[in-house]
Amino acid sequence: MKLTLTIWRQRNPGSRGKFVSYPMNDVNPEMSMLECLDVLNESLIERGEEPVAFEHDCREGICGSCGFMVSGIAHGPEPATTVCQLTMRHFKDGDELVLEPWRSRSFPFLKDLVVDRRSFDRIIQAGGYISVSTGSPQDGNDIPVGKEVADRAMDAAACIGCGACVAACPNGSAALFTGAKIAHLGILPQGKPEQDRRAVRMVAQMNTEGFGSCTNIGECTGVCPKEIPLEVIAKMNHDYLAGAWKERHKVVTAITPVTDWELAKK
Amino acid sequence: MSTAVAGPHATRAPGFWQSTNGKKAVMAITGAILFLFVIGHLLGNLQVFDGPARLNAYGRFLHNLGELLWIVRGVLILCVVLHIVATVQLWARNRKARPVGYKVKKSVASSYADRTMYWSGPIVLAFVIFHLLEFTAGTIHPESRFIPGDVYHNVVAGFSVWWVSAWYIFSLILLGMHLRHGIWSMFQSVGLNHPRHTPVLKQAALWIAILITAGYISIPISVLAGWVR
Structure with missing residues (x-):
């Protein structure tokens, strides 16, 4: 099949970017979106041009590395699918696809379709964990967890941190990501002891x-490749409001990131 | 080019009002109070169908409340101010959150009412100011005389002007759209969401918004049609 890929090309954060159209004449409908870019990159390298930079790792929809906008929809038009799992048969012969990187102040641009998503890492560092003392492990059956509770936690834990929620949100909000990370721990008994502190600190980092x-x-839910429900945002708001009250005596700190390319701009 | 973090430093975290979540909770609670007012005001207004005596007596009752009336007005004004200040601050923040926009962007899950809250809100505010000047202060009363105390006359005379009624109906439809999103969204903002209750709540929000809009709009339509005169 024939496709035209119109891709955002920008060498680095400091340079000016522009859209470049690449006509492709021999797209296999069974290829994934990323494989289609691989084929394009082969031809670009043969012609001596710079290949299109994009992030990828597992290519089976579970690592969260890949992701860009495909004609205005994060991860493309198929629901619950990452771009590595998005096969080209979903498009029509002759379609033009516009590929753009995630656009967010908190995802600083790096190159072509690649952005810096370490703001997500810092939100997790702020409290997206449970503290477990070292030593011999407790017997798993000592902590009863109902099936429904485990299912709800698992629904939230399915978040792969790809950033599509931020990219799709007209407000550039990270509520679904932060909510998923707060919810999947807070729902389970192992996460309960740190629930207040976790919500307050992760929300503080998100806002910073x-x-x-x-x-x-x-x-966000509409484009989420893992279909994380909006319920997790309510869980975040609930835990934050309760935590902000219970932990009001504490001084909460957050990390203000300063990256060297930001310094280079100044 | 290395992108290593050169110098992260700890800063004091945003407080409740500085956080987006805190502001949304304030918007939810003030929105809920204003929603209750909208229902109460509708129930009061519908007495227009019981004739002049009933409506004017209700007007006198409200004015005789004295200090209590001003306490209620004070709470409502405070709610309006907080609701708007939080919205404007979040709007400014959200604009900064995406400095470079998309060439192509499609909506996949949100409704028209969801996406137009930033429009329905300010238009309803402009309407409320006009509405207060017309029916409470009486400074704007096109093509007739405002008679303090004769609420029934003021309503009929006001809505007999076609563009006053049209502006009223248009604004109330926007208020309905604002409520259609707001009625369920305020529960989400204060952390209440349940897989079973939320779908019911969303449906209820739609019908409550339709009922409120229909209730209010019935008044100018009845005046224009000559059923209330």
Whole structure:
């Protein structure tokens, strides 16, 4: 099949970017979006041009490395699919696909379709864990967890941190990501002891990163390759409001990131 | 080019009001209070169908509340101010959150009412100011005389002007859309969401918004049609 890929090309954060159209004449419908870019890159390298930079790792939809906008929709038009799993048969012969990187102040641009998503790492560092003392492990059956509770936690834990929620949100909010990370631990008994501190610290980091606010419209859930429900945002708000009150005597700190390319800009 | 973090430093975290979540909770609670007012105001207004005596007596009752009336007005004004200040601050923040926009962007899950909250809100605010000047202060009362105390006359005379009624109906439809999103969104903002209850709540929000809009709009339509005169 024939496709035209219109791709955002930008060498580095400092240079000016532009859209470049690449006509492709021999796209195999069984290829994934990323394989289609691989084929394009082969031809670009043969012609002596710079290949298109994009992130990828597992190519089976579970690592969260890949992701870009395909004609205005994060991860493309197929629901619950990452771009590495998005096969080209979903498009029509002759289609033009516009590929753009995630656009967010908190995801600084790096190159072509690659952005810096370490703001997500810092949100997890702020509290997305449980503290377990070393020593011999407790017997698993000592902590009863109901099936429904485990299912809810698993639904939230399915988040792969790809950033599509931020990219799709008209406000650039990271509420779905932060909510998923707060919820999947807070729902389980192992996560309960640190629930208040976790919510307060992760929300504080999220707000320090410069993400926008949630307006509860659900665009994030609509594009999420793991279909994380909006319920996790309510769980975040609930835990944050309760935690902010219970932990009001504590001084909460957050990390303000300063990266060297930001310094280079100044 | 290395992108290693050169110098992360700890800063004091944003407080409750500085956090987006805190502001949304304030918007939810003030929105809930304003929603209750919208229902109460509708129930009061519908007495227009019981004739002049009933509506004017209700007007006198409200004015005789004295200090209590001003306490209620004070709470409502405070809610309006907080609701708007939080919205404007979040709007400014959200604009900064995406400095470079998309060439192509499609919506996949949100409704028209969801996406137009930033429009329905300010238009409803402009309407409320006009509405207060017309029916409470009486400074704007096109094509007729405002009679303090004669609520029934003021309503009928006001809505007999076609563009006043049209502006009222348009604004109330926008208020309905604002409520259609707001009624369920306020539960989400204060952390209440349940896989079983939330779908019911969303449906209820739609019908409550339709009922409220229909209730309010019935008044200018009845005046224009000559059923209330």
